[in-house]
C-alpha cells in the first residue's frame with residue numbers, strides 16, 4: 001500500500017472567515033480535481049517531512065513541520081485491497097505566497113465554499129470536519145480496477161475524535 005500525505009494550510013480571510021489553500025491538480029492521480037497539496041512519501045522521509053516538501057514543491061509555501069497538526073488517517077481500498085494510506089495535516093503556520101507549479105494551481109477558498117463536487121467522492125464526508133478542527137480515521141472502498149480515480153466509490157467507515165497526540169513523525 002502506498003503511503004501519502006495531504007496538507008491543508010489555513011488562514012483567516014479578509015472578512016474574518018476561515019480559508020483553506022486548495023490546489024487544482026494538473027497531473028497524476030485526481031487530475032482536474034481540487035485537493036490539498038500532498039503526495040507520496042520518498043525513501044527515508046517521515047509523513048510530516050513529506051507534507052512539508054510536497055507543499056513547498058507544489059505551491060511554493062513554507063510550512064513549519066512542528067506546526068503541522070495531524071488531523072486524519074485515511075485508508076483507500078481498491079477492490080478489497082489496500083491502495084493508499086494517507087496522513088492528513090492542517091496548519092495555520094504558513095509563510096509565502098502560493099504560486100502555481102507544473103503539478104498544481106493553488107487557490108485560497110472559504111471553508112464553506114469548498115468545491116466538493118469537483119473533488120474525490122469521499123472528501124465531503126471527512127474534509128468539513130477536518131477543517132472545523134476535528135480528527136478522523138476513515139476507510140473508503142472503491143471498486144472497478146485501476147486507476148483509483150476512475151473507480152467507483154462504494155462505501156466507507158469513519159471514526160471521529162481520534163487522538164494523534166503521540167504521533168510526532
Ligand SMILES: Nc1[nH]c(=O)nc2c1ncn2[C@H]1C[C@H](O)[C@@H](COP(=O)(O)OP(=O)(O)OP(=O)(O)O)O1
Nearest residue numbers: 004005006027028029038039040076086120122123
Ligand atoms: N480518495 C481520495 N481522496 C482524497 O482526498 N485524496 C486522495 C484520495 N486518493 C488519493 N488521494 C491523495 C493522496 C495523495 O496526496 C494524492 C495522490 O497523489 P500521488 O502522489 O499518489 O499521485 P500522483 O500520481 O500525483 O503521484 P506523483 O506523480 O508522485 O505526484 O491524492
